Amino acid sequence: MFKSIxxxxxxxxxxxxxxxxxxxxxxxxxxxxxxxxxxLTGEDTETDIKDTIYKMDRTINKLQRDIRxxxxxxxxxxxxxxxPTSLILMSVVKDAERLGDYAKNLYEVTELLQRxxxxxxxxxxFDSMDKKLLDIFQKTKKCFIDSDxxxxxxxxxxxxxxxxxxxxxxEKLAKSKLETNQAVCSTLTLRYYKRICAHLGNIASSxxxxxxxxxxxxxxxxxxxxx
Numbered sequence: 001m002f003k004s005i006x007x008x009x010x011x012x013x014x015x016x017x018x019x020x021x022x023x024x025x026x027x028x029x030x031x032x033x034x035x036x037x038x039x040l041t042g043e044d045t046e047t048d049i050k051d052t053i054y055k056m057d058r059t060i061n062k063l064q065r066d067i068r069x070x071x072x073x074x075x076x077x078x079x080x081x082x083x084p085t086s087l088i089l090m091s092v093v094k095d096a097e098r099l100g101d102y103a104k105n106l107y108e109v110t111e112l113l114q115r116x117x118x119x120x121x122x123x124x125x126f127d128s129m130d131k132k133l134l135d136i137f138q139k140t141k142k143c144f145i146d147s148d149x150x151x152x153x154x155x156x157x158x159x160x161x162x163x164x165x166x167x168x169x170x171e172k173l174a175k176s177k178l179e180t181n182q183a184v185c186s187t188l189t190l191r192y193y194k195r196i197c198a199h200l201g202n203i204a205s206s207x208x209x210x211x212x213x214x215x216x217x218x219x220x221x222x223x224x225x226x227x
Contacts, residue, residue: 018070018089021063023141025096026203028056030137032103033196037130040109040189042116053107060100067093092144092206095199102192102199109192113185125169125186129193132162133200140200143207152207159201166194 032053038044068090075086117126136155143151169190173183 029099064097155204
């Protein structure tokens with residue numbers, strides 16, 4: 001259904017503009033994510049990224065409002081024909097907006113962190129999650145725009161592994177004797193990684209999940225209990 005909907009609207013002004021803005025939301029949140037992770041790991045501690053992060057977050061929020069406004073206006077003109085399209089778009093733009101929020105939250109962790117994560121410590125606890133999430137960012141954009149169901153399912157499978165690793169990492173931290181600042185910031189980082197991963201998974205799963213299950217593809221499916 002999703003593929004037929006997207007194919008029907010591709011090339012039309014309404015969908016072209018909406019998909020373009022939606023892709024911009026994903027691109028901006030990905031850029032925020034990259035900048036923040038460089039700060040977390042000490043790869044870049046000199047560049048002042050605060051204004052950039054907050055400006056991008058405001059842009060993402062504005063694009064979400066603009067897309068929703070256009071969808072509502074368009075739906076008012078074509079209420080029957082475009083209802084599935086409208087509901088899907090309203091759902092995924094919310095997820096895209098949350099990506100920006102969590103990237104901003106990660107930046108706030110960098111302000112709390114007394115020193116960047118040591119490379120060895122980061123690799124041991126986070127196990128290249130930043131690189132894996134960056135890969136999912138790129139694959140999610142492609143699978144949604146191309147309506148690629150196979151790639152979407154691949155993303156969801158990868159996501160389950162990252163979510164599980166985040167939970168395991170938090171359990172490990174709870175039992176550790178790390179200094180308070182490092183333990184708290186590491187826990188927040190894992191939590192925000194997990195939520196970013198979940199929202200990317202929501203966007204990817206919208207390619208093949210029934211409309212009734214959008215936004216509910218969360219706990220059971222991420223624990224491997226897909227019905």
